[in-house]
Amino acid sequence: MNQNGEQLTHFNDQGRARMVDISDKQITSRKAVASTSIQMRAETLARIKAGHIEKGDVLAVAQVAGIMGAKNTSQWIPMCHPLMLSGVNVTFSDNGLDTLFIQAEVKTSGKTGVEMEALTAVSAAALTVYDMCKAMQKDMIIGPTMLMHKTGGKNGDYNIHK
DSSP states (O other), rough: OOOOSSOOTTBOSSSSSSOOOOSSSEEEEEEEEEEEEEEEHHHHHHHHHHOOTTTOOOOHHHHHHHHHHHHHHHHHHTOOOOOOSSSSEEEEESSSSSEEEEEEEEEEEEOOOHHHHHHHHHHHHHHHHHHHHTTOSSOOEEEEEEEEEEOOTTTTTTEEEO
16 A cells, blocks of 8 residues: 555556556546756767767767657556557757756557657666767766656646646
8 A cells, every 4th residue: 555545556456566467548638848957068969969079979879769668668657557658759959068957748549648669768868878878988877767747547747747
């Protein structure tokens, strides 16, 4: 049971983990937005933006990694259902100094939400940035990573800033 006295859905009668049965849930339009950031030296960010990283176009590769991460979330997170995603958009911005911001918007029409897919997308993108830049800087800091917004489903909408 959770703190509200409700039965936790990810445990079976023996108290062991299980994949939640979503058979009886309604198909609804669902969207989730997640974000993360990577703090680095100003020189590293400038080289990323200028396309002067030896391994290639960091943002292009990270964008593809984010999309692939969203599509493969059920292979990374044991209790996630495989989903047919209808859209994934990974975007980048920066503070002009030393921080790269990554945001992912994931959409589907289905019986379960896409929060984990959005969180996985930004995480995969951030890890790809790190991987491609680690030769010049190993002390980059990833995070915080968070769900910003979600719509759809029986629990309704969520916004980090109410």
